[in-house]
Amino acid sequence: MKAGNGTRLFVNEVATRDGFQMESRFIPTDDKIALIDRLSGLGYAKIEVTSFTSAKAIPALRDGEEVMNRIARRPGLVYTALVPNLRGAERALESRIDEFNIVMSVSETHNLANLRMTREQSFAQLAGVIALAKKAGVPVNVSLSCVFGCPMEGEVPLATVQGWIDRFAALEVQGITLCDTTGMAYPTQVREVCESVLASHQAQEWTAHFHNTRGMGLVNTVAAVEAGIRRLDMSLGGIGGCPYAPGATGNVATEDVVHMLQCMGYDTGMHLEGLIAAAAELEALVRHELPAQVSRAGHRLTRHAPPPDFDDIVIRARERGQAHKELQS
Numbered sequence: 001m002k003a004g005n006g007t008r009l010f011v012n013e014v015a016t017r018d019g020f021q022m023e024s025r026f027i028p029t030d031d032k033i034a035l036i037d038r039l040s041g042l043g044y045a046k047i048e049v050t051s052f053t054s055a056k057a058i059p060a061l062r063d064g065e066e067v068m069n070r071i072a073r074r075p076g077l078v079y080t081a082l083v084p085n086l087r088g089a090e091r092a093l094e095s096r097i098d099e100f101n102i103v104m105s106v107s108e109t110h111n112l113a114n115l116r117m118t119r120e121q122s123f124a125q126l127a128g129v130i131a132l133a134k135k136a137g138v139p140v141n142v143s144l145s146c147v148f149g150c151p152m153e154g155e156v157p158l159a160t161v162q163g164w165i166d167r168f169a170a171l172e173v174q175g176i177t178l179c180d181t182t183g184m185a186y187p188t189q190v191r192e193v194c195e196s197v198l199a200s201h202q203a204q205e206w207t208a209h210f211h212n213t214r215g216m217g218l219v220n221t222v223a224a225v226e227a228g229i230r231r232l233d234m235s236l237g238g239i240g241g242c243p244y245a246p247g248a249t250g251n252v253a254t255e256d257v258v259h260m261l262q263c264m265g266y267d268t269g270m271h272l273e274g275l276i277a278a279a280a281e282l283e284a285l286v287r288h289e290l291p292a293q294v295s296r297a298g299h300r301l302t303r304h305a306p307p308p309d310f311d312d313i314v315i316r317a318r319e320r321g322q323a324h325k326e327l328q329s
Contacts, residue, residue, distance in 0.1 A: 003226075003264045003265055003266075004261065004264045004265030004266030004267070005265055006265065006266070006267050007225075007230075007265075007266050007267065008230070008266075008267045008269070009225065009230055009231070009232060009261060009266050009267065009268050009269075010045035010046070010230060010231045010232070010269070011043070011044055011045055011046075011232055011234060011254065011257075011258065011268055011269070011270055012044065012045060012046040012047070012048065012080075012207065012231060012232065012233045012234070013039055013044050013046070013047045013048065013234065013235070013236060013254060014048045014209075014233050014234065014235050014240065014251060015235040015236040015237065015239055015240065015251075015254070015282065016032060016035065016036055016039075016047065016048065016049055016050065016067075017048040017049065017050055017051050017061065017081065017082055018048065018233075018235055018240040018241075018251060019235045019236070019237070019239035019240040019250075019251070020032070020060050020061060020239075021051065021058050021060050021061055021240075022060075022239065022240055022241045023060055023239070023286055025286065025287060026059070026060055027060070027285055027286070029063040029066055029067060029070075031285050032050075032063070032067050033067055033070050033071055035278065035281060035282065035285065036049060036067070036071045037071060037072045038274075038278055038281065039236070039278060040071070040072065040073075040074040040077055041074065041271075041274070042270060042271045042274045042275060042278065043268070043269040043270040043271050044077060044270070045077070045078065045231065045269070046077070046078040046079075046080055046099070046231075047077065047078070047079055047080070048080050048081060048082065048101060048233075049064075049067060049068055049071065049079050049080065049081050050063075050064035050067050050068060050081045050082075051064060051081060051082035051084075051088075052064050052065075052081055052082065052083050052084065052088035052089070052091045052092045052095075053082060053084050053088060064081065064091070064095070065091060065094070065095050068081065068092075068095035068096070068097065069095055069096070078098045078099050079097065079098045079099075080097065080098060080099040080100070080101045080141065081095075081097055081100075081101060082101050082102075082103060083097075083100040083101060083102055083129060084102070084103070084115075085125055085129065086125070086128055086129060086132060088129075089129045089132050089133065090132075093132075093136055093138065097138060098138070098139075099138065099139045099140070099141055099174075100129060100130075100133050100138055100139070100140045100141070101140075101141045101142075101143055101177075102126045102129055102130070102140060102141070102142055102143070103115075103142075103143045103144075103145060104119060104122040104123065104126060104142075104144065104145065104164075105119070105122075105144070105145035105146045105150070105181070106119070106144050106145065106146055106147055106156050106160055106161050106164050107145070107146040107150035107152070107153050107156055108153070109150060109152040109153050110145060110146045110150045110151070110152060110153070110181070111145075113152065114145070119164070123164075123167065126142070127171060130171050130172075130173060134172075139174040139175070140173045140174055140175075141173065141174060141175035141176070141177060141205070141207070142168045142173050142175070142176050142177065143176075143177040143179050143209065144161065144164060144165070144168075144176065144177065144178060144179055145179045145181040146179070146181050146182070147161050147178045147179055147180065147181075147193065148178075148180045148184050148185035148186075148189060148190065148193065149180075149182070149184030149185065150182075150184075151181075151182045151184070158192070158193060158196060161178075161193065161197070162196065162197065162200060165197055165200070165201065166200070166201075169201050169204060174205055175204065175205035175206065175207060175231075176197075176201075176204055176205070176206060176207070177206075177207040177208070177209050177233060178193065178194065178197065178206070178207070178208050178209065178224075178229075179209040179233075180208075180209060180210045180211055180220065181211065182211060182213055183210070183211035183212060183213020183214050183216070183217065184213070184214075185210060185216065185220045186216055186220070187216070187219050187220055187222070187223035188223070190208075190220045190223040190224050190227065191223045191224075191226065191227045194206075194208065194223070194224050194227035194228060194229050195227045195228065198227065198228045198229075205231065206228075206229055206230070206231060207229070207231040207232065207233055208220075208221065208224040208229045208231070208232055208233070209232075209233035209251070210224075210233075210234075210251070210252045211240075211241070211250065211251050211252065212238060212250060212251070212252050212253070212291070217251075217252035217257075218252065218256065218257065218260055221252060221257055221260070221261075222260075222264075225261070225266070232257065233251065234251060234252050234253065234254040234257045234258075235250060235251035235252070235253065235254060236253070236254045236255070236275065236278060236279055236282050236292075237250075237253055237254075237255075237279045237282050237283060237286075237290030237291070237292045237295060238250040238251060238252065238253030238256065238290055238291040238292040239251070239282070239286065239290065239291075250291050253279075253290070253291065253292035253293070253294070253295070254270075254275055254279075254292075255272065255275040255276055255279055255292055255294040255295050256292050256293050256294045258270045258272055258275060259272055259294045259299060259300070263300060272294075272299065273299075275295075276294065276295050276298065279292060279295035280295065283295075
């Protein structure tokens with residue numbers, strides 16, 4: 001019996017932001033647009049297109065406005081972007097963004113290292129962004145970094161995570177993403193955290209965001225889904241990471257996660273073969289091998305031709321069988 005029983009899950013693609021920001025080679029604007037347009041037809045609920053951070057901070061995404069303005073938007077698909085501050089919010093609004101994705105860390109040390117602000121300073125700044133978004137009628141999603149652990153502080157207490165969730169929920173954000181920023185999460189922890197926050201804010205739109213730093217990205221995804229999470233961030237080919245988080249590697253790979261969930265009976269709404277083809281295009285763009293598995297091996301039921309001498313093998317096996325029967329008679 002398949003565990004998913006057709007349960008609908010919603011897939012968010014982050015390769016074109018979280019992934020591209022980590023690439024040493026600048027991906028040409030036209031190529032970014034072509035890839036996003038291709039991905040738009042594969043069944044995603046949301047695509048994180050770019051970041052409206054300063055070009056000096058993230059030069060790989062310095063073409064954010066042009067990309068956002070030139071993509072072919074598919075009705076019903078949310079085109080979101082990282083919005084770090086009020087200036088970024090203004091740029092995002094000018095680019096007709098569908099959703100603000102704002103970010104802060106629940107770890108004080110990581111927030112200072114990543115954003116150069118205390119958590120309180122980040123919250124005050126982001127409260128202003130939320131107010132601007134409300135005025136413009138644009139939904140806001142909050143991505144909370146280091147929910148499952150900080151590479152500098154270690155464990156982050158669930159009470160701390162819950163406290164920041166409560167404060168953002170009070171500002172009436174639409175969604176909250178629980179981010180495993182450096183791949184420190186493990187399945188029983190994921191289940192506990194997800195069940196706790198879902199119980200505390202049932203009306204919130206919850207998303208899980210895992211990295212595969214220690215090889216637990218797929219099992220953590222299953223744990224989150226079994227705990228009730230229905231929205232998942234993932235990155236085509238498994239590219240990505242965090243430029244300010246020591247030890248971080250790529251996000252869970254979209255094609256790997258979708259393949260697993262579909263095998264388990266969940267309805268992801270995704271076109272797996274299209275993802276595999278898009279991953280090949282992505283690998284050509286980034287000019288290095290992708291860490292994903294399914295884009296190399298194919299679906300679990302992918303068939304392969306037997307060895308060239310298979311007919312001879314069959315004949316010899318039959319001859320051995322016949323000889324054995326004769327010896328027994």
